[in-house]
Amino acid sequence: MGVDYYNILKVNRNASEDDLRKSYKRLAMIWHPDKNPTAKRTEAEAKFKQISEAYDVLSDPQKRQIYDLYGEEGLKSGQCPPPSPSTSRHYFQRQHPNPSFRFKPRNAEDIYEELFGSESGGGGGNERGNYSRGHFRNNTNNSSSSSSSSYFGNGGDMKKPNAIENLLPCSLEELYKGATKKMKICRNIFEGTGRVRTLEEILTIEIKPGWKKGTKITFPEKGNQEPGIIPADIVFVVDEKPHATYVRDGNDLVIKQEITLLEALTGKTFDLTTLDGRNIVLPLTDIVKPGVEVVVPNEGMPISKEPGKKGNLRVKIDVRYPSRLTSEQKFELRRVLGGVS
Structure with missing residues (x-):
């Protein structure tokens, strides 16, 4: 036929x-x-x-x-x-x-x-x-055929199972720069003769810069075929892998840096490597108080809905105090700092 x-x-x-x-x-x-x-x-x-x-x-x-x-x-x-x-x-x-x-x-x-x-x-x-x-x-990010099914109804007596969701682990670098991932799936399909065979498919997912954890990518009706059943949608849900240096906070990136008491009083220069491999030099010339946060504008995560814009890079600084001082060191500190208010 x-x-x-x-x-x-x-x-x-x-x-x-x-x-x-x-x-x-x-x-x-x-x-x-x-x-x-x-x-x-x-x-x-x-x-x-x-x-x-x-x-x-x-x-x-x-x-x-x-x-x-x-x-x-x-x-x-x-x-x-x-x-x-x-x-x-x-x-x-x-x-x-x-x-x-x-x-x-x-x-x-x-x-x-x-x-x-x-x-x-x-x-x-x-x-x-x-x-x-x-x-x-x-x-694209949150597509789902469930909305169209509920609006128009299913053809005849055909039913459609709930979508099949799979986590899609992504590194912070991938979510920063964008990436292409290929996922292999296996599903049962009906041939024209009525026989069932297993089909392997490679699904290509284009990760857009700035996508967040929980973003969904839907491949309509890529589930198993069964008589009287509309194949389920396959949905991949973005999950964010932990990063060794940075933590994401919305569109911002947060990094913690520890400095000594001497550096807090006399100054410190940070050399930071961004997620796309660039170097940022951040000099601290003022006296740094414990818990201070230095903000570097436009060096955070890309904002997917606003191309060309990024969040901020926030450097949280912690001051490491000495565990003990000798009598001579205390004397010198009193001498140097005694008149400082």
Whole structure:
């Protein structure tokens, strides 16, 4: 039969027009190219066209009838097998009302516009624009198909399990500079013959500079396939590995430095290495009191929602006092500091 349009739309062969519409909307919300990051755009465009073509065929009574009888090849080629001699002409015409039918697929964006535009009673252009600018493009960090499922409902009787979440450990350097991570997953899929096989896939995750612990990256419907079940989403949740030097506090970076009492009184210069390998020289010329915090502006973590901006670097200084002093040292301190208020 070639392409299985029913499987693509996640509906059974008896799906009603309403079932088809609901399932198309849910899948279109997931696979519209505007919703997916650049790294997945090619895959999303292909999936979106597949979903649109499946809906185009199954929602059109004539196309669906020809497809059910002759499959994708017969639908697209127009070379449908002729009726057997025992089949009456009237029966053939009823089953295939237009023997000269030629398949012309509709534009995927036109279908999308038509279905989503109808939600607002004719304001299709504006509504589609709102989805593109809002839900699709601004949903990379916390995307989840659960919102679209609850809004439009699932196609037919199909159910969708809860998302499968996995921790994604990231070093502070990766969250500072950005990084690409590749995660291998194994899942069960159904082939056209109905057999189940295990598929290994490599998922590419683009870590953006400034992402925080708890940021979620969703790969829609990458869970196991089961009859009557929509595959679960796979979600990776950013987790921050401890760093040997720095601690993150929101968009700020905090580092602790200890100095001696002599350095607190006479001055100290710090040489700090940033998370991207640069050196910062921080001179202390004033007398340093215990617990003081020196702030270096714009040397903290990148702010993901404000490109080009960073938080602050906060240097917390602790003064280490001597554990004991000799009589001579005390005498010298009194002599030197006796007149200092």
